[in-house]
Amino acid sequence: MAGAAATSRCIFCQIAGKKSSTTLLYTDDKVVAFQDIKPAALRHYLVIPVDHIPTVNDLQRRLEDYTLVSHMLEVGKTLVQRDAPQCHQYRFGFHQPPFNSVNHLHLHCFALPYTPRWKHIKYLSVGSFGFIEAEKLLEKIKPLPSQL
Numbered sequence: 001m002a003g004a005a006a007t008s009r010c011i012f013c014q015i016a017g018k019k020s021s022t023t024l025l026y027t028d029d030k031v032v033a034f035q036d037i038k039p040a041a042l043r044h045y046l047v048i049p050v051d052h053i054p055t056v057n058d059l060q061r062r063l064e065d066y067t068l069v070s071h072m073l074e075v076g077k078t079l080v081q082r083d084a085p086q087c088h089q090y091r092f093g094f095h096q097p098p099f100n101s102v103n104h105l106h107l108h109c110f111a112l113p114y115t116p117r118w119k120h121i122k123y124l125s126v127g128s129f130g131f132i133e134a135e136k137l138l139e140k141i142k143p144l145p146s147q148l
Contacts (some may be wrong), residue, residue: 016050025079031072033079036108040119043084043097043111047072053105056094056137063143069107073134077107079121084111092134099130107134108113 010012016032017021025045026033036044060063061089076092089112095101108131114120123131132140 010052010104012048012106013039016048018070026075030068030073030126031075033075033109039115040122040128041110041114042087043080043109045079045109047076047077047079047109048105049105053101054103055105056132057098058105059137059141061143066138066141066143069134069138069141073108074139076107076134078108080111085117088112089113090092093125093131093135094134096129096132112132 001095011020013026015034018024022034024034025119026047029050031047033045033047036046044139053059061068075090077090080087080090085127091108091110091112093108094106095108100106108123110123114123125131125136127131
């Protein structure tokens with residue numbers, strides 16, 4: 001978690017703290033969800049933690065982080081499937097540094113197709129760079145049996 005000065009300047013912290021005009025699609029004590037301001041697909045939502053976590057690199061192999069990311073994914077799936085039931089393909093993932101645009105963990109939730117189609121380039125998975133699928137991140141941070 002970052003200090004107060006950093007979080008007061010973070011646009012996603014302002015959204016999570018309901019200090020912006022952003023329309024929230026979902027909110028609970030752990031996460032909030034809203035539409036991306038530059039949608040890249042038929043539906044493009046972001047799910048963010050209420051607490052400031054800068055990037056996927058700040059997540060660890062511990063139950064707390066695994067539970068948070070699982071909850072973010074569950075919320076994202078529920079929203080895009082509710083709002084775009086006609087879609088047959090969905091995608092969920094995170095940008096990895098240095099390719100993240102906001103230093104506040106955020107899950108991209110897509111109901112595909114991409115619009116325009118070339119936008120898919122921004123969400124390519126290239127090894128340890130670029131975009132990481134949510135399920136792959138969950139595998140990376142899943143606590144070891146000895147940690148449960």
